[in-house]
Amino acid sequence: MTDAMRAETVTLEGDGDDTIEAYLAQPVGGEPRGGVVVIHHLPGYDESTKEIARRFAAHGYAAVCPNLYSREAPGADPDDAAAAARARGGVPDDRLVGDVAGAAAHLRTLPSCNGKVATIGYCSGGRQSFLAACSLELHAAVDCYGAFVVGTPPEGSGMTVGPVVHLAGNLSCPLLGLFGAEDRYPGPEQVDELEQALVAADKEFEFHTYPDAGHAFFAVDRPSYRPQAANEGWAAIWSFFGRHLAD
């Protein structure tokens, strides 16, 4: 397998046929494999997320990360864009699904993509990856410590984002869940509840909970980074995508 890649900013049609910005990294040469929609975390469409997209391309998977804040802050710095989006109330769930659908459709047009598409998301994107996989026809989905897939926000917190575990019966593909044992959102009891819902719905899934890791253990630029958990998590991702995205 070659590790050559091409990475660049592109535009694609998102929810409501809106033109949105996205970062596309795709392998050059080699056999087509499945593509990956990378869903960025709440702090935005940032350098570290783009690096994740390039990592998938280096492993042979075309990856596209839609800028979920394209509408609120086109061309802005990622942190300014995230602040602007937050000040406007964030990304509605239905718009997220539409943007992921557009990103998946874009991947399927690429010669480097064999037509199979997965999602992966981190933090808030973990919840959104699950939501997308329950709303769209996909071949695999990865939830990295997504908060509020399960669980009602604390009373009085004012949070209006809701749990999406009730959609488990609609899950269209195998789900890989990667969690930290020391995380509280989602805490181990919430991971257990999601697991029970998937068992009840007779869905294929694979969960790993890593000791000595909390939230955002994949984030190499943050104090939450835990190398052992991250390395094992990446190994689980390559195995999972190797089974579900490669021909």
Place this chain on the structure above:
Amino acid sequence: MCTYQTARLTLEGSGRGRQGWFPLTDASVYVDHPVHFPAGHALMIDLLNPSRGPEARMAVELDAPSARALAESILASLDAVPPGLLDVPAPVPAQADTGDAA
């Protein structure tokens, strides 16, 4: 976690951003992963003027003791002002929360 809770305020004042001074109209206060401060989570404040675009923004990321000390200092300063000196209206909460974030 990425908290979904955001307190939003409208306000009046001025701030100094990357393009110099600009009028402030809005603020967001929340706890999330900081962009620059080396901690897992921080108290984040954005002072904004959305009508001037996303870059019309002053941002701070504080640890919890610092945020509390800052808030207490602001209140103490306001409480110490002689009556009538500050005659502008107090900021009005626009929304207690937004939730529904990405």
